[in-house]
Amino acid sequence: MQTPWWRNRRLLPLLVQAAVGLMVLVTIAFLLGNLVRNLSAAGLLLSWRWLNLPAGFDISETLLPFNAELPYWRALLAGLVNTVRVVLIGLVGATLLGTLAGTAAFSSNGLLRRLSRTYVELVRNVPLLLQLLFWYFVVFLSLPNGPAAIQLPWVVLAKSGLYLGSTQLIDGVWQGSLRITLEFAALLTGLIIHSGAFIAEVVRGGVTAVPAGQWEAARSLGLSAGQTLSRVVLPQALRVIVPALNSQYISLAKNSSLAVACGYSDLYSVAETTLNQTGRAVEVVLILLGTYLAMDLVISLLMNRLNQLVQIQER
């Protein structure tokens, strides 16, 4: 008896793939067709010339010099630089905090262990956006101004900003070698504390994955708790930690797009203003998606390089 065609194991995969491919193509063609028709009806066909028009809006805080007469592409670039700035500092801070909190889960001090667990459980179950709004509107915006500002060694926390380095009060206004805006500080604090909790879990998982015999062997060689951790356990834990860290870093980069909640002008917030002024929805979304995708790729590439370094060196 001949196999019927619907049971033919060579024909069937081809048929299924042809059907799926056709479906995908038809859907894409349908959507693109609509897009072109609707865009041309609205007079908004894809064009990049508007990028050279003057932006006409100001950005409150930029590393690149920017003013309203500069073109849109300069505004978006300034936003991107702001994003990269917060992501880079955030990565370092979150890694430090996460490592600290993650290793604290193995402390011989019971209070420290419980504190680490509480921190992770508290932060992971509250939405990041809520945390960012809390830091900005409740904590940083309620800082006192002028002489009443909170003064710590090398740091002054005032409503007009955070001042680092040598600080002094001149006519009721603080001066310092470095001034950080409240928007940037709130975003950075929120991102570091949020990502720190997730990284702490990654670190804890990595350390748990190291066999207990390694701890015991290190202790019986006479290494102290700190030496055991830094010389024996962490190097082995890194092999588990680094791949998982990659996705935490990427989510930190993506989460930085919530900067708009604290009034910090990152790429997304500049793009939103750009869209409101130009109506160029498709181009703006393409720029946004492309940039974040590129940022993720760069992080992944660097982390893969790091991963190769920490894996066991074999012959």
Added chain:
Amino acid sequence: MNRPQALTNRLRRELFATPLDGLITVALLLGLGAGLKALLHWTLTQADWAVIQANSTLLAVGRYPLEQQWRLWLLTALLSGATGSSWGLLRGRGWPHSDRLAAAVLVVFGLVLPATLGLTATVQQHWWWITALLIAGRWAAGRWGGELPSRWRRLLPLAWPMLYLLGLGLIGGGLGLMSVRPSQWGGLLLTLIEASFAILVCFPLGIALALGRRSELPLLRWCSTLYIEFIRGAPLITLLFLGQNILGFLLPGGLAPDRVWRAAWILTFFAAAYVAEAVRAGLAALPRGQWEAARSLGLNTVQTLLHVVLPQALRVALPATVGQFITLLQDTTLLSLIGLLDLLGVARAVMANPEFLGRNAEVYLVLAILFWCCCAALGLGSRSLERRLNRQSLRSQP
């Protein structure tokens, strides 16, 4: 050794094992004490909860028409009854210690919480009835559930999807009920609708994508991989932005859903990519022998998937999947950034009201507690389900 001494010994071991430990403990205690003192001081002297009391309806349901809110109460009562019945059916006639404790906590919350929040007498009564329904459902289903014919019992889980559809009907209206447009939904109601819809739809979608990504057919694999990686590379806010600004261009005029459902679909498509990765890990954990054994028993692909592969893979993927659902629930807050009045959106509108200026801390605290409880409950539920499934799989082994 007597008990006080055991306690001192334990404290010494836990907190003062070495001089350094002792130093850390003292420093932490001082810091925690100062923090707690400041928090207590703020709660007792500075916090003013009038902003929550005055806006409780707004925070709960947004601008849902007042005279139609009985529908939401009815839905809550139905859900409460169904929850109680399911609980009773699962546990049977007996009341083990944990059940008695849970029931007591629920009753105390149902009676005390509405009163302490200063809700009106009518609302308090509604909550009492709803709590009573839950307990009654637990009791009745536990008492008589076992006597139902097993053919009926097997159909009972179907009551939940039906209840969900009924709930959407009750909320949205139609069929003789006055229609309430999605733009009038708000607050916690909108948050729950968006999250539950996205969770329910993204789960099958995620499974399909994960199967596609692990498929032997290259075209399916490429399409699924491309989709998953594209979605996972983009921040949710840019996708929501895309949904609000471009979806209208992508669909023929009039076919594009309104802003609320647009956001719901974007959330769904977004979460599906992450669920797919969780399920893929579950699929990868399954030994190849399972496929081969099923095939050699003569099962076809669909049968293999439904009876052999998915039940085992989903069990492995359960914790990560629920983790994604928790993230999804938290991600609904982003809707407030695209101008929807979800719980956070309503809260921000309330805080912008000059009458309640400077009451940010109270509102954010209440929202944080609410989200924390929901997410922690989901996590707890997933862990107990995981234990239950693991016990079952141990028992079913020869």
